[in-house]
Amino acid sequence: MLTFVGRGWGCARALAPRATRTSLLVVPGPRPALTFGAAPESWATDRLYSSADLKEKLDMSRFPVENIRNFSIIAHVDHGKSTLADRLLELTGTIDKTKNNKQVLDKLQVERERGITVKAQTASLFHDCEGKQYLLNLIDTPGHVDFSYEVSRSLSACQGVLLVVDANEGIQAQTVANFFLAFEAQLSVIPVINKIDLKNADPERVENQIEKVFDIPSDECIKISAKLGTNVESVLQAIIERIPPPKVDRKNPLRALVFDSTFDHYRGVVANVALFDGVVSKGDKIVSAHTQKVYEVNEVGVLNPNEQPTHKLYAGQVGYLIAGMKDVTEAQIGDTLHLRKQPVEPLPGFKSAKPMVFAGIYPVDQSEYNNLKSAIEKLTLNDSSVTVHRDSSLALGAGWRLGFLGLLHMEVFNQRLEQEYNASVILTTPTVPYKAVLSSSKLIKEYREKEITIINPAQFPDKSKVTEYLEPVVLGTIITPDEYTGKIMMLCQARRAVQKNMMFIDQNRVMLKYLFPLNEIVVDFYDSLKSLSSGYASFDYEDAGYQTAELVKMDILLNGNIVEELVTVVHKDKAHSIGKAMCERLKDCLPRQLFEIAIQASIGSKIIARETVKAYRKNVLAKCYGGDITRKMKLLKRQAEGKKKLRKIGNIEVPKDTFIKVLKTQSSK
């Protein structure tokens, strides 16, 4: 068993907002050094390092607690968090003002390619205002529901938030979810209406929504264009005036919360810390409350926005610390660090992750097992919301079963494995964690408990050995223009959802609450919702426990051989339509081969759907008339390389991406 399974040693966070929210249950982790490539040229690091006032800038004692503001920027996806962060970095001189500053805090390749934030990023800004020098610690957070664990974790280091709302789109589902995270953590909320430059912007309507839904007086809203920089100074002013300084005591012994960390191949763990009490300096001997291991602090500093060493860090401040932690298990997010001779009561830390979907992951080639193991270890250190269990399969060999917070999370993790670690993997059908109450005494003895959680469909116990099956449910929030309500209600019904609430948030926007079986929304609900509503509806969900369900295990077979990647658990009433859809989709995706292929969906020995792929011979040499042997050799070599990307099931060769394509249809029926 890998050591990082169930790293949620940490205790329930006292401040925990929305205890049931999925995102809260997570202990995210550090980024690897690989992601810290060269900083964008626009970063003014040279200026900071070489300027005459460098020494003065890095003396953190010049920021008394009352001059510190710790805040996060939270919002629905694409409402402009990272763009506002850019403007704040520019306004405070942290980065030079150039036209090239676009989401500079989104450092990962996957973030830049997808145009989304997946990892919260910290930056310390030095700001002079009315003769006082302020230290503003900004945390830019992701907007997508799959990454909202980053939001909840970031909030533990803050006293306030900027709640950014798009002036055209208005309040969306993640706006509501993020507001409640901040509200329940008792943080000051500054509503910022962004994109007022847009032609269809209607800031007054959004102000009214904010007043109605969040009970925040409309005159507290700040209207800006982060893109053009319009009125962003008012945001800086509001941060100073409306967010309280942290409540800390520098005279107490050191108490530092590790709220994030990265892994550097040369320096080991770089921990992001928020100091709740005391002071930490280079050379201090510190202790991890979790492991009780002692370390010497090699470096402390602030992120401005990249690392800048300082002499010390003081309570109330947020920065980084390097103390020679070399092993992945030493870098626990949520840990409390204290001085060796001054033990303290540990901070509450964070709850462990509660994965919403599980998928098997296997090396394409078993000889790559150890490389993949090391890549997964490093990446889960970077993102410890991923849970890892060792797994093996007859067809796929040794591998792991990973738990993710959603499908986008799974895709991003897979993309990062490929991009940052050059790993080539096979992913199996994502499944939600079902439960079974066992009736078979043999099984109860084997599992040593009556109620088991099933994260691998291959281990789904037969109906004859079970009293009942349970499926996870979530409370979903949908916000949509009124005209789409009817269609959306039909979609929800088709997904076996039960309506819980409905309210108008303004004259033509509706907020719907539904209880959904998790497996009905995990794969493609969001895509269907977006296409039904021409992109206008938004969706967010939180954990709502379990309900009984009639479940069956469904196999997909190719010429009688079970495709391990596609074994899935489905609701009894949907087995036929899902099986049929998967067979049809496989037929579309499978390349024709030299012989006929029968694609079948079965429940036990009962075949419930079938499709056939006709035989076909792909002769890559067909176009090579005459005797150009080098050209023929080239084509044959290319064909051989292509075969490496294939998976063999019986004698059938299946391209790796076929299964991912097929999975997309799984819950659409």
Ligand SMILES: Nc1nc2c(ncn2[C@@H]2O[C@H](COP(=O)(O)OP(=O)(O)OP(=O)(O)O)[C@@H](O)[C@H]2O)c(=O)[nH]1
């Ligand atoms: N017109 C206009 N566009 C803006 C403004 N602010 C941001 N945008 C654009 O909105 C898009 C999303 O901006 P981001 O800053 O990446 O949004 P985000 O909230 O950080 O996105 P996620 O991190 O993925 O949730 C980008 O194309 C920005 O250029 C604005 O004030 N006006």
